[in-house]
Each structure stands twice: as structure tokens, then as C-alpha cells.
Amino acid sequence: MFPLRIAALVAAVLATGLTAGVFYAYAISVMPALNRSDDRTIVDVMQKINVVIINPWFMIAFLGAVGFAVLAAVLHLGKEHRATLIWIGIALALNVIAFAVTAGFNVPLNDQLAAAGDPAQIADMAAVRADYESAWVRYNVIRAVVHTMAFLVLCGAMFAAGVQQGKSQAVGSGATQGVAAFAAPAGFGAPHAAAHRLGRFAE
Template sequence: MNGLRVASLLAATMTTGLMAGIYAIFSNAIMPGLATVDDKTFVGAFQSIDRAILNPLFTGLGFLGALVFTLLAGLLSLKEKALPWIAVAFVLYLITVIVTIAVNVPLNDALKAAGDPDTIDVAAARAAFDEARWRSFNLVRTVLSTVAFGLLAWALYLTGKSATQP
């Protein structure tokens, strides 16, 4: 059981860190870069990015995997010193999932549904997308997932420390 507990905690830490990195790259490079382009380029590029990111590696292993692995790590650590850190990390990451489903995905989907950038009013589509709202909520996801990653890293440290003590 100890091996599975450590493996699930390691997987939770790695996938949460991966998601924190994805959100951070959107906050620090992708969205600021797209903010400087014309409406047609913005709509086309964002639609392409959104289609590309919806794949089993991202949605299954990363986005949902972080939640599942953290839950599993918590369930396998019920009597361990690391549990409070894992539990808080789970709640913080769960909030990022809720924000994603409630805010970012509907905005993404509406922009995709607007249609082909060659045939639509791209200025209207971009305005309806509401970049400021998307970026604000992505920042929330970035901060919360980064804190969750740090908490899981601390839980790994505590788990390793308790394994080496008599």
C-alpha cells in the first residue's frame, strides 16, 4: 500500500505541476502574444489552439488526472501527516476544474462556434469572447494550481521524511 500511496502522490504532484505550467504559459505567453494580433489572427489562432489542446493527454492525464491522482493520494494517506496538505491541494485544484468548466470552456466553445474566421465578423467574435474575463479566470487557475503543486510537493517531502524515520 505504501508504494501505491507514494506513486499516486507523485503522479498527483507531476500532473498538477503540468497543469500549473499549462495555465502559466497561457497567462505569460500565449494570451499576451495573441493580444497583439489582429482580430482574424486572434480568432483563428485561438480556435486552433483550443482544438489542439482537447486531446487525451491533456484532458485525461493532465486536466482530470491531476484531480483523480490527488484524490487517490488523499484516500491512501488518511492516517498520514501529509493528508492536510493533500486535502487542501485537492480543493484548490478542484476549484480550477470548476472555473475551467464554468468560465473558460464556455468562452472557448462560443469562440469556436462563431465559425470560420474567413467567413464571420471576427471583431464581433473576439469582442464576445471577452479576453479580459478569460485571462482573469485563467490567472485564478494559474495561481491555485501552482499553490496546489507546492502543497503536493510538500506532502511528498513529508511522506519521504516519515518513511526514513524509525
């Protein structure tokens, strides 16, 4: 069961890290570069990005940040995994918050930009940009920070899971040694008793 729990936790860490990385890249490179571009360029480029980013590679990471965290939490139910479960629960809450920011703010802004139509046909490009850019950048920074926090917390969960597994193995090893030590005298008891009886017979 331990390998399955760790596999789910690793998947949650990886998905969360990749998602945070995508939004981080937007925040430090894509959007600052587009900010230096003219109105038509930013509208045209973001319309295209918002189409191509809906692909399996991104969606597995984006949805997996929440989905794999839920799976990891379910697999760590039980008082013996409580320490790890607390870490996972915090990370899951953070991922849900970041997901809500994307769904509640960034996606509607993307839809609004798409509804503006072909950039070649937009009459007031500056207004379209003004309604989109600053708000989208602000919410992107928020979700990038929250996903990054979730990633760090999930790393803490992996550490906690490792510590818990080490303690479990130590307890199991100690119990095995205790049983062996207790059983050893019993094993030697029969020959000793037989020798004692033979000694008495010889007398």
C-alpha cells in the same frame, strides 16, 4: 504499501505541475503574443488551439490533477498518515477549484468562440474578440495561480510523507533492537544455568 502511496502522490504532483505549466505558458506567452495580433488572427488561432488541446496528453494531466490527488488522499487515510493527508486535502481542494474555473468559465468561452463560426464569415470580428479575450485571459490567470498553489502544497505533502516514513522506520528499528536486547539474556540463561548445576555437582 508505502511505494503505492508515494507513486500516487508523485503522479498527483506531476499532473498538477504539468497543468499549471500549460496555463502559465498561456498567461506569459501565448495570450500576450495574440494580444498584439489583429482580431481575425486571435479568433482563428484560439479556435484551432481549443480543438487540438483536447488530446490524451493534456487530458491525462488535466484530469489527473484531481484524479491522482483523490487516489493519494484515499491511500493516506488513517491517523498515522494524518499530517500528509491534510496537505493532500488542501491541494485537492485547490485543484478542484481550478478545475471548476476551467469548466465554468474558460470552456464556455471556448464554446462561445467556436459558435461564432468560420473567421472568414464573421461579420463583427472585433465584437467576438472583445467578448472572449479579456475574460478568458483573466480566468486563465486565476486557474494557473490556483493550480500552482496546489503543486506547491503537494510538494509539502511529499515532504510530510517522507518525514512520516522516516519516523516509522526509526520506531520499527528501535523496537527490533529492544526485542533483541531483551532476548539476549534469555538466550544466554540456559548455558549459565547448566554451568551452575555442573558446578554444584562437582562440589
